Amino acid sequence: MNNKVQSHDKTIPVLIVGGSLVGLSLSLLLARQGISSMVVERHPNTAIHPRVAGLTARTLEIFRSLGVEADIRNVEPPFSKESKVFQAESLVGEVFNQTIEEMSAFFPDDSPAKGSCIAQDILEPILRKHAQQNGVDLRYHTEMTSFKQDQDGVSATIRNRSNNTTQQIRANFMIAADGGKSGIRKQLGIEQHGAGTIMHNMSMVFESDIAELFAKRNAVMGFVRNEKVMGAFVPYPGTSVRSNLYRIDIWYDPSKESIADYPESRCIPLIRAAIGIPDIPVKLKTVLSWEMAARVSDRFQEKRIFLVGDAARVQPPAGALGGNTGIAEAQNLAWKLAAVLRGDANYGLLNTYEAERLPIADLTVKQTTALSQQRATEEIDQITVNTLMINMGYRYLEGAFVPEDKPDTTQIKLPNEWRGLPGTRAPHVALEQNGKQASTLDLFGTNFVLMVGSDGENWIHAANKVAKKFNLALSVHHIGAEFTDKDGQFCSSYGIKTTGAVLVRPDGIVGWRNSDMADNPIQSLESALSIILFK
Ligand SMILES: Cc1cc2nc3c(=O)[nH]c(=O)nc-3n(C[C@H](O)[C@H](O)[C@H](O)COP(=O)(O)OP(=O)(O)OC[C@H]3O[C@@H](n4cnc5c(N)ncnc54)[C@H](O)[C@@H]3O)c2cc1C
Structure with a gap:
């Protein structure tokens, strides 16, 4: 029977196959965007093996914006900034060597969140609870057994393993969050390199x-x-x-x-x-x-199907970045799917998921493989891999942002060294409103955000006009007026003057900036959004 005319038991925007760390995180990121999803997980419950032992500060920034951070803090064990890695005859035996672990990705200076040593078996039930509260259709002990896509969507069969019943699902998009041995990736014939x-x-x-x-x-x-x-x-x-x-x-x-x-x-x-x-x-x-x-998939997308997490890339555990990178991939993809599903953006935006994340996957896998080797063979002072740069200080070279005329192709730096360059993480700046402490990062997560300097009123007027024209939910914040720029760092951190403006994507990546007041701010902002949204 032709898939287009086949009857389906349920039609949904997004089907996520795999309900582990990355699949659950993606379902929450989509829910934050108002997009419903179904998650199918073949196991009867969340992880029993504790696997992940470290969530980076960047991941906690994401969980903070999803409202999950407090639950993590409630149960996380104490996490020491100064931890060692030992080589010894046994836990109580002779120590052959001892090094200080590089913890910069967990305790960076320029983030409102620190990392956590919560393990995966404790974290997943928290994510599951939040997914349930957000109305995600969670199907444990349920397996996706076959799928087919056409130009309008994906049809999949799911089987409940408890009672052996099957259901036909029709989704606009399907996500392979099905782990390192991804059956979806194999069926799509996507090879891996590394x-x-x-x-x-x-x-x-x-x-x-x-x-x-x-x-x-x-x-x-x-x-x-x-x-x-x-x-x-x-x-x-x-x-x-x-x-x-x-x-x-x-x-x-x-x-x-x-x-x-x-x-x-x-x-x-x-x-x-x-x-x-x-x-x-x-x-x-x-x-x-x-x-x-160490393997990276040659492609992260096949039409309406996307690979995230271990399905897209696997790497050595050195640096503890496997799950953390998967969550960043989910964050990159979620708002793009939502924007296309809502009609805010054209389909071309979805191609930027692979354009942005595949080079970062290559970089991350290469660097963590090097870290693994250095750890085994070198002294601590010989270790050149900086996990903070890889996890928080990366730069997309092409994708859904307005590139600036920079000749170099540097991919990683310390996060704040980018100073608001489009394609990099929008930096944390301490803000205050009515005596309440906040961070610029607290403004991101759902809508596009335009932050304007203290003398940038004209941008506010322009933003309202452009948002109307694009029928886009655009949040506008006047830093220095609506919020106090506590340490006077906003403009220098974002590389603009007090008359400038910066546009941040829902995933907290700078999409565009204008360092000064433009001759025609409406036109400037309109042209930036057209590029980012492929409209
Ligand atoms: C020992 C160890 C230690 C680690 N430590 C860290 C760390 O400290 N920090 C870190 O960031 N990362 C760490 N990692 C990596 C991290 O565990 C993985 O990167 C992370 O679990 C990947 O999540 P995922 O959701 O992409 O894939 P997975 O966790 O592999 O989940 C995929 C899920 O898909 C399900 N599935 C597959 N096919 C189907 C199907 N057809 N239908 C329904 N369900 C399906 C599977 O049952 C599985 O639950 C560690 C890994 C290991 C092994």
Whole structure:
């Protein structure tokens, strides 16, 4: 039967396949834009493995704008700015080497939010709760089994694994948030490039009374090496919702072994050897195999289907940027889908998702692979990779913004060094309104935002006219009048004069700026929005 005439049980704007970290985040970002979505997740529940051990400040900025930050802060464990990585015979054994972990992506100076060491198994239920509150149609234990797209949308079959019933879904767009082994990517025939498999790990998650031993090391992770075990050791500090967990990853050869070769009777002696105390009580919670790899998909889009998160790109865990980069991809895509679905923008805007994010994926994967190698071989002062620059200080070279005449193609810097250049993150500037502290970042998230300098009244008039013409929800803020520019940093941070204006996209990326008053501000703003919205 032709898909166009096939009857569907449900028609929705966006179908998200995969309800883990990135799929759930995307559903919230879409809800913030007023777009409903359905999330299908083949597992019966949220993550049981704690995987992510670090959310960067940039991710917390995103969660702050989604109203999720407070719930994270309520349950997150304490996070030390000064943490070490050790190499030792065991947790209690001889230390061979010790380095200070580079934590700049978690504790940057120029953000209203700091990072968090909340783990994925604690975070996902929070995201799930917010998704439910925002009306996201969440289908756990439900699998997307087949799909087909035509020029108007995507038809997919989903199967409820509890009762084996199927449903036909019709969506304007479908998102592959289905992880590193993405079945959608494979069916679309999208190849990947990069270094490929680096190693295979067997990851054992357990409980044991070793918090004090870890506290003595003041470490976010360690590497242990003795005659019985060699592997990475990661603590997942406990919170009010669960006790302390620990993870030991050991290398294995998948051509010779599988998870079935790691029963409790084998795992517990390995864990005890890594701790260095032969009889210490250990409770094994889960065993999970995972592949450390560096791969980027050659394309992030096939017509109405988009790849996000691990489906789009996988990278070594060094720097803890895998999930964080996936959330940034979701943030980039959400407002573009919403703008096209609402008719605010033409379809061309959607092509900028790949144009903007694929080069950043290449950069991130390359840099975290280098970090992984440097960590294994170099001293701390030889490490050249700066995770803050990769996660917060990147610049899109082409996409949905009005480029300025800059000859260089530098892709990363410290975030505030960009000074409001279009295609980079709009910087944090401390503001105050009626005695209440705020950040420029608090103004972003839903609409396009025009911020004008203290002498830029003419831009406000222009903005109202242009918003009407484009039928666009455009928020206008007069910095220095409506808000006090607390430290007098607004203009220099955004590279404009007090008569200038800057347009920020809903994802907090600068879309355009005019450093001074334009001869014809209406025309200038109109032309900027036409470029960004492909209208
Ligand atoms: C040991 C470890 C430690 C890590 N530490 C960090 C860290 O500290 N910081 C960080 O940022 N990242 C970290 N990562 C990476 C991070 O966990 C991943 O990048 C992140 O989980 C990717 O999220 P995702 O939603 O894209 O994919 P996944 O988490 O892989 O989720 C994909 C989901 O799609 C579902 N699915 C697949 N196919 C279908 C289908 N057909 N129908 C329905 N559902 C389907 C799967 O069941 C799965 O739940 C770590 C990873 C590992 C393995």
